[in-house]
Amino acid sequence: MPTNFNWLLDGSIVGLYLLITMIAGIWVRRYVGKVEHFLVAGREMNLYLGIASLAATEFGIVTAMYTAQAGYTRGFSGAVPGLCNALAMFLVGWSGFCIKPLRDSGVITIPELFERRFGPFVRWLAGVVIVLGGLLNMGVFLRVGGQFLVVATGMNVQYLEIAMTTLLILVAVYTIFGGMLSVLVTDYLQFIVMSAGLLVVTVLVLVKVGWFDIITTVQGHYDVGAFNPFANKDLGWSFVVSNLITNTAAVLTWQTVISRLLSAKDTATGRKVYTGTAFFFVCRWILPGLWGMAALVMVEPKVLDGIARQMGEQSGTLFAMPALLAMIVPGGIMGILVAAMLAADMSTDSSYMLTWGSVIYNDILAPFRRRGNWSERKGLIINRFIVACIGLFLLFFGLWYKLGGNLWEYLQTTGTVYLSSMSIMLIACCYWRRANNWGAVAAILAGAILPVAALTANLFAKVQMDGKEVGWATATIGDAWVNIGTYIVVALAMVIGSLLKPQPKTQAPAA
Amino acid sequence: MEVLHYLWLGVTALCLLWYSTITVYVAVRGGKDIGQMLRNLSKLNDQATPPEGDGPRDMKRV
Numbered sequence: 127m128p129t130n131f132n133w134l135l136d137g138s139i140v141g142l143y144l145l146i147t148m149i150a151g152i153w154v155r156r157y158v159g160k161v162e163h164f165l166v167a168g169r170e171m172n173l174y175l176g177i178a179s180l181a182a183t184e185f186g187i188v189t190a191m192y193t194a195q196a197g198y199t200r201g202f203s204g205a206v207p208g209l210c211n212a213l214a215m216f217l218v219g220w221s222g223f224c225i226k227p228l229r230d231s232g233v234i235t236i237p238e239l240f241e242r243r244f245g246p247f248v249r250w251l252a253g254v255v256i257v258l259g260g261l262l263n264m265g266v267f268l269r270v271g272g273q274f275l276v277v278a279t280g281m282n283v284q285y286l287e288i289a290m291t292t293l294l295i296l297v298a299v300y301t302i303f304g305g306m307l308s309v310l311v312t313d314y315l316q317f318i319v320m321s322a323g324l325l326v327v328t329v330l331v332l333v334k335v336g337w338f339d340i341i342t343t344v345q346g347h348y349d350v351g352a353f354n355p356f357a358n359k360d361l362g363w364s365f366v367v368s369n370l371i372t373n374t375a376a377v378l379t380w381q382t383v384i385s386r387l388l389s390a391k392d393t394a395t396g397r398k399v400y401t402g403t404a405f406f407f408v409c410r411w412i413l414p415g416l417w418g419m420a421a422l423v424m425v426e427p428k429v430l431d432g433i434a435r436q437m438g439e440q441s442g443t444l445f446a447m448p449a450l451l452a453m454i455v456p457g458g459i460m461g462i463l464v465a466a467m468l469a470a471d472m473s474t475d476s477s478y479m480l481t482w483g484s485v486i487y488n489d490i491l492a493p494f495r496r497r498g499n500w501s502e503r504k505g506l507i508i509n510r511f512i513v514a515c516i517g518l519f520l521l522f523f524g525l526w527y528k529l530g531g532n533l534w535e536y537l538q539t540t541g542t543v544y545l546s547s548m549s550i551m552l553i554a555c556c557y558w559r560r561a562n563n564w565g566a567v568a569a570i571l572a573g574a575i576l577p578v579a580a581l582t583a584n585l586f587a588k589v590q591m592d593g594k595e596v597g598w599a600t601a602t603i604g605d606a607w608v609n610i611g612t613y614i615v616v617a618l619a620m621v622i623g624s625l626l627k628p629q630p631k632t633q634a635p636a637a
Numbered sequence: 638m639e640v641l642h643y644l645w646l647g648v649t650a651l652c653l654l655w656y657s658t659i660t661v662y663v664a665v666r667g668g669k670d671i672g673q674m675l676r677n678l679s680k681l682n683d684q685a686t687p688p689e690g691d692g693p694r695d696m697k698r699v
Binding site: 172177322337341 | 641642644645646648649652653655656657659660662663664666667668669670671673674675677678679681682
């Protein structure tokens with residue numbers, strides 16, 4: 127597909143950005159003296175760095191792709207998850223619900239807090255579930271990022287794997303050397319580049335496509351459902367409720383979000399990072415969503431079908447946004463756009479590798495660490511090795527996994543594997559005295575079994591719906607109801623499991 | 638329907654305004670935060686002997 131990407135001009139802008147990022151990321155390695163510096167930056171993160179880092183981490187190419195896809199397929203109603211996320215983030219930050227006791231406890235990861243209440247086995251099991259759910263979720267990031275670059279820059283699809291591998295190696299190098307310190311410093315640079323690119327391209331889209339044309343086109347395609355999620359036949363109440371629950375759970379327990387809270391210099395700063403970043407989650411859905419809606423005006427569906435065939439994917443809607451940008455963004459600004467998207471992707475990848483690595487080290491390896499009397503030096507080496515292993519996993523998973531259907535629904539379902547159990551357990555751990563290890567184990571099992579069963583049913587049992595082949599669970603139950611049902615079952619498992627365990631004699635009422 | 642059009646126009650305008658403001662503000666204040674963080678870590682590392690050496694058996698709890 128033709129594009130305005132100029133390899134000399136735009137390539138130089140991208141190359142300069144990558145060089146500065148690498149230098150900054152590797153330079154701060156000198157400040158890493160202990161495992162705590164590597165995992166939570168010595169808890170020295172202040173408010174504005176926290177806002178920059180959280181915003182940069184929570185916006186990758188994958189985010190731009192699925193939010194634009196939501197805009198293309200659902201109009202403004204597609205931005206509902208962003209509104210739910212912002213609301214949840216603001217309320218949790220403002221009230222301190224769960225995050226205050228969590229940060230006050232001084233732990234490095236959530237499972238570490240669980241150990242104090244539910245014992246070492248629950249800590250280990252929670253670590254396993256968090257890592258499994260997180261890595262399944264993260265597995266698609268790299269491929270989707272590479273696909274964006276191929277479509278936007280007009281790069282030959284044969285080079286997709288090479289581009290993905292190079293990008294990952296660059297990110298892995300500074301993350302392995304500097305850990306959370308490198309992540310924070312590069313996130314700061316990436317936040318500035320990413321934000322500049324997002325704003326410039328949004329203005330360009332509005333100028334070149336026009337607000338009125340966008341409104342008219344989405345109304346023509348989806349009628350009132352483009353503006354009102356409750357009137358949209360694909361969304362409705364269940365979608366809104368499901369997103370409210372998922373986003374609240376993510377705000378409470380998603381490892382990359384929580385790592386900012388736990389890296390903050392104190393609880394008040396952590397809470398301010400939440401409230402200060404909340405509205406960004408509206409922006410991260412609205413702005414790329416607008417690009418997706420503009421693609422609905424400008425890009426022919428047959429062009430998208432051609433790109434999907436070229437990429438070996440089932441749906442072309444994911445490529446609407448990069449196809450539009452390839453058409454309308456001129457040389458020079460294209461370099462800023464690609465640098466911005468690379469910035470967004472690198473900050474996300476580095477943070478995800480580090481934070482999931484921190485759970486492997488801190489929780490899954492906790493029994494070995496205690497037994498082996500590991501020194502700080504050994505701890506740092508093992509942490510770096512874990513980050514490298516996660517990078518390798520991402521590379522291979524990203525190369526062979528082909529995504530079918532809506533990207534956001536895939537991310538939500540895989541995320542639910544741990545979000546459901548961890549959020550219910552965290553609430554119970556902080557606020558319910560009767561909660562115990564029986565309930566915790568039951569919650570973890572219920573939270574893992576239901577989403578995995580739905581994913582399996584979708585993979586192996588297909589039914590026809592509106593002329594398309596759709597997974598059985600999606601067609602008969604609906605992704606939103608699977609999600610809501612999982613949270614209800616997990617909460618019941620927590621309560622019933624906890625109540626079934628006999629109370630210790632010391633807690634019995636005096637005769 | 639027109640009310641909804643204006644609602645989303647307002648949300649989009651607010652996003653552009655808020656995001657451009659916060660980008661400039663965070664760019665300035667975040668740079669200062671990095672300087673402060675690195676200075677504090679430098680002091681902590683100077684106090685610790687030896688750097689990257691043997692530390693406590695388990696993680697430090699704050």
